[in-house]
Amino acid sequence: MKNLLEIKDLKVTFPTDDGFVQAVDGVSISVAPGETVAIVGESGSGKTVTSLSVIGLHNRKVTQITGSILVKDKDESLDIVSAPLDKIRSYRGRVVSMIFQDPMSSLHPYYKIGSQLAEAYLVHHPGKKEEANKKALEMLSLVGIPEPQVRAKEYPHQFSGGMRQRVMIAMALMNDPAVLIADEPTTALDVTVQAQILQLLKDLQKNLNMGILLITHDLGVVAQVADRVHVMYAGRIVEQGNVDDIFYSPHAPYTLGLLKSVPRIGSRGSERLKAIPGQPPSLINLPIGCAFAPRCEYISLADENSCENLRPQLLGNSDSHKSRCHVPEEKRDKLFTAEIKGART
Amino acid sequence: MSSPLLSVRNLQKYFPTSRNVGFRKEKLQVKAVDGISFDLMKGETLGLVGESGCGKTTAGRTILKLIEPTAGEIIFEGQDITKLRPGLMTPLRAQMQIIFQDPFSALNPRQTVGKIIAAPFEIQKVTPEGGVKKEVAGLMQRVGLNPEHYNRYPHEFSGGQRQRIGIARAIALKPKLIVADEPVSALDVSIQAQVINLIDDLQKADGISIVFIAHDLSVVQHISDRVAVMYLGKIMELAKTEDLFTAPHHPYTTALLSAVPQPDPRGERNRERIILKGDLPSPINPPAGCVFNTRCWKVQEVCRSKTPELLTVGKSQVACHFPE
Amino acid sequence: MPRFILRRAYFATLTILLVSIVVYGVFSILPFDPAALTCGQKCTPAIVEANRVKLGFDKPLWQQYWLFLSGIFLGRTYGAGSAEFTCPAPSFGYSFNENMCVTDMLAEALPVTINLAIGAFVIWITVGVGLGLLAAKFRGRYPDTISSVFVLLGTSLPTFVTGLFFLIYVTIKWKIVPLSLEGFTPITESPVKYLQYFILPWLTLAILYAAFYTRFTRATVLETLGEDYIRTARAKGLSERVVLLKHTMRAALAPITTSAGLDIAGLIGGAIITESIFNLAGLGRMTLQAVYEFDLSVVVATTILAATVVITMNLIVDIAYGYLDPRVRMK
């Protein structure tokens, strides 16, 4: 397996009082060394549920998970979906690490920064206290925290938001993981601090040859750091491709809609934004056909009634660029590329 | 030139706070807004941007006198309202409204949508032509809500719809001024666009003046006629939107613009970014001289001692000793 | 940090002083003539008058209070000539009902109440926190169910009901624990007699609090388990045991310690019922008796003592919280 991470046909369902919530439905994503793969989508589209699946953080007793998530550790590979929990724990933080959206609440308020970092190393290297402390200081300076010796003895509330996210990154890197999952790592931060953190992630990736699975709802962030992109809508991937494909010749009407609805700096401000009408569907009773159908303006281009009755498959003429839509791909390619060109200028 | 609807002069808001030092309590002040001045014309949208904690919300609320200013003047339609007693403010309140950021907490969960939107009529004790109910239904229609949902409760609506409810309430009395405090920050892009368009349309139709607070520069650029960039309670740069975005003069504006990633991968790859060092200083103890001097890459000795005034540079107003 | 403690201690002392003034004032204003209560049936106005002078009740109120206060530090002498007698420092007054210095009465009653309180506390905190943890860990499964039954029973049964139940069934009917007739025996003398004396009162007091703490611990732990930093701990690869016992408990410790400290202080109140049921010669029973007999010096002394305990525990809790929560420490 050349990929570090291979998610195949992942389905995650939560039973709730109102019915089954199909939060993730048939997602397949792979991450190779040194690559940044992004998942974009609006709130509730299943991004976080997907990312938590990768380190096996869903409660198995109440969550139905099918498919496979293969994680490679040297010559071994483990299926997170079916492996025993002990085995998964030995992978967490060592082979796959994760950083979360809210750096304010993701660090334990009562433990010193240094000891929280060292703990991440000690879990996987029991007894090596001195090594752990040394590594903690090393990582703190790697992520650009000045005076690591001093700061390691401080508590999280003494750090600013940006600093805390740096600490989270340092903690994730304590065991030189092969894959880093970053769930909205900059959403809670200011733009100038976001720029610092994105730069840091990029530099670290270059040096450590990590694979990064970046989760975000910000198309700008995706454009800045991603190599490949998966666009999610209502628990499904509606389009995947290289970053340029997605941004310059989108094939899914939803991707096009997103790209047209973001205000861009430099575009004519007086023009109306092209909003997508309506709102995302409830995940409990998804329409049987295309989940985007109630909001889509291209239904008329597809065969009659197909959008409402038939779920489109993730297909494409090229292996690297696939999308879900009943309208013939050639038609969409031409039309959407032209539309997006119009929107950019 | 016509006279401005709203003039703000040297507006200050300091929040008292304290710190224990041994047996004493040391009295300190959070300089949330520290001397800002601007005019707002009729029908104009002024964008107020800046990072978290720079005083945008405080400025917005102080202008409406929801918070008592510490110093400065607020002149609304030629009348100085700075020291106006709350009783005398009430009739003016009909003219100035606010839209909040969080569509989830800004609405009373135990009131029906109809009641929420009708509240301004009740407070001002006015009965619109044709009755409150008819007026509210009309308002709901206008903001894109189904008037049949008159009796529903806020939790039955999505985030975008709740924001529409907030907007309907704000425009109910046909105000002349609306302060919109991050009205789209909590919304997804596709929904955000709907709400921005709605605000745009309403403003064009009614000629409302808007102070639009946001931290997202792309949104501000889209909606504003002029933009004020704030940092640590002060205005760094104030200019026509086009001028600010094409020719920023203040180093902070430049850095801010360069930090915003755009949905354009090719552009992003070739972009030279100015990455600011460090974090925002505390508004309790802001740096002496220019407040931006701890993070500015153009900082000189004079920046640490002398506070730059907001002066005209080109077509913009800039508070910097060494504008670009 | 030491400065912060000093500051708090200073305010605590002031508070105690203030409480003592108020308590002394309130009880002195009551429409009982304390002197009239000092002699038995064969009272004549002359004796009452003499006792009034002897006890200092003839002086203005502020002087009486001053005598009371200085007595605490210097001891106090009553009467004159052959009838003179002294309560050495710390003196909390003299009880004519018992013909004893109040301090001596306290000295007898206090160890009983302290032993009662500490024993009950140990039981309630172990049972409460332990059961709460189990209930949180096995949420929705049988340990949770069992604990919720316990919580329901424990919180709905008043202390006097559980106490009487223990007394009537466990001691009198079933004779599991024999009736303790010898009174308080220190644990150093005879651990068996000590246990006999205390075990049922302990359980009586502990059950109610244990039930509260089970519920409180369960809620606190469940809330903490939902925190983002617990997710971070799991993402590091820590075992559930470490996540629960280290990360979660560490966060739950501060609120639990806070309320435990305050509840210990509240035990003094709870002690009244328990001590009466089991006929323990503790502070609670003593106070109750004093109230019946209008023995004001004793009531004043125990009330001030109780207030002092509450204020002191508050102080300790504040300081402990500062140590437990670094965010408070820094301020």
Ligand SMILES: Nc1ncnc2c1ncn2[C@@H]1O[C@H](COP(=O)(O)OP(=O)(O)OP(=O)(O)O)[C@@H](O)[C@H]1O
């Ligand atoms: N434990 C759970 N039980 C029931 N439903 C859940 C659970 N966790 C998530 N969901 C639902 O699954 C859907 C996907 O949630 P998810 O958190 O993955 O969204 P997201 O794409 O990360 O959104 P956001 O941008 O808001 O973080 C949502 O509708 C959410 O309500």
Ligand SMILES: Nc1ncnc2c1ncn2[C@@H]1O[C@H](COP(=O)(O)OP(=O)(O)OP(=O)(O)O)[C@@H](O)[C@H]1O
């Ligand atoms: N009531 C208050 N008492 C004390 N300090 C306050 C109060 N309200 C705001 N502040 C402080 O004033 C400063 C400015 O706050 P404000 O909410 O105006 O910022 P903002 O620009 O709106 O930030 P955000 O983007 O996070 O909403 C902050 O440092 C804040 O902590």
Ligand code: SF4
């Ligand atoms: S399948 Fe139909 S509804 Fe779905 S995106 Fe394509 S055209 Fe739109």
Ligand code: SF4
């Ligand atoms: S005044 Fe000096 S420090 Fe401030 S922005 Fe200008 S150059 Fe930078």
Ligand SMILES: [Mg+2]
């Ligand atoms: Mg999420």
Ligand SMILES: [Mg+2]
């Ligand atoms: Mg704000």
